[in-house]
Amino acid sequence: MRHTLRMARLLLVLCLAVIAIGVALWVQRRRPDAPTAVRPDLRAPTRLEREDFDRPDAPWLVVVFTSSTCGACEDVWSKAEVLDSADVAVQRVEVSVDGDLHRRYGVDAVPIVAIASADGTVSSSFVGPVTATHLWAAVAELRAPGSVPPGCSGHTGD
DSSP: OOOHHHHHHHHHHHHHHHHHHHHHHHHHHOEEEEEEEESSTTTOOOOOGGGSOOOOTSSSSEEEEEEETTTHHHHHHHHHGGGGGGEEEEEETTTTTHHHHHTTOOOBOOOOOEEEEESSHHHHHHHSSOOHHHHHHHHHHSSSSSSOTTTTTOOOOO
């Protein structure tokens, strides 16, 4: 009798665990994803007011517009953050924290990377996921024109 009672309790615990996991997965799937940049009409900003961002005195600014619900955004951010140096300010602009900047610059999909010069002109940009090679080469080419072989800088400008 004890063995049967113990087995019934074990089955009940297992069933409740399966139900809890199922509910957690269902809730996670219902959470809307951030709008990921896939439409061809989406564009990065063409100009950034440097005072809106950290280190406005740096010669170059790399801004990564992101959302906490965007998986590709974390990947793009990890590639961009290593570019931070004395000459290159790198800033993440996450929509739930800095929604005003997303609205100000018309960013309605993520990830978007904008690389701006000292005067705020966006000289290169990426809409959607980007490889480290293309992102790093774009910054290198802007900092030292002619330093990157043709075709290695990926998509530049809009």
